[in-house]
């Protein structure tokens with residue numbers, strides 16, 4: 001049996017938070033039609049409840065992401081650094097667009113910021129796997 005160390009804990013927490021942040025968004029998006037059928041207020045109630053777990057997960061992503069950067073300092077040059085910088089921009093877009101999505105009152109705003117949140121979160125996931133690979 002392999003042994004677990006602090007690197008395992010660090011990546012476990014980072015990936016766990018990513019599953020909540022991104023997996024929750026995808027699941028909620030998939031459920032919107034079914035929730036609308038339950039009642040007009042149901043999607044909003046579900047989104048509000050999701051926000052209560054999504055933002056703590058985003059905070060864990062930022063904290064464990066900083067931990068990743070410190071732990072992988074030796075790799076932080078050249079193509080790795082460029083990929084990391086692009087990932088940080090994408091993470092910032094993910095957080096900002098999720099914030100705008102949650103505050104949006106128009107259908108267009110909800111759609112644009114919702115799509116941007118999903119795309120940027122997916123890109124962050126991809127770039128994370130690229131960094132760890």
Ligand code: HEM
Pocket residue numbers: 011014015018021022061062064065066068069072084088091094121124125127128129130131132133
């Ligand atoms: C939406 C936010 C984020 C998502 C979805 C995400 C996702 C991931 C995933 C899936 C991995 C690969 C883990 C593995 O395969 O073992 C990873 C690795 C990594 N992430 Fe993130 N991440 C996010 C935010 C951040 C932030 C804010 C930082 C930096 C402050 C960061 C820095 C890193 C680094 C350096 C690695 C490579 C770790 C290693 O090689 O040990 N991530 N990320």
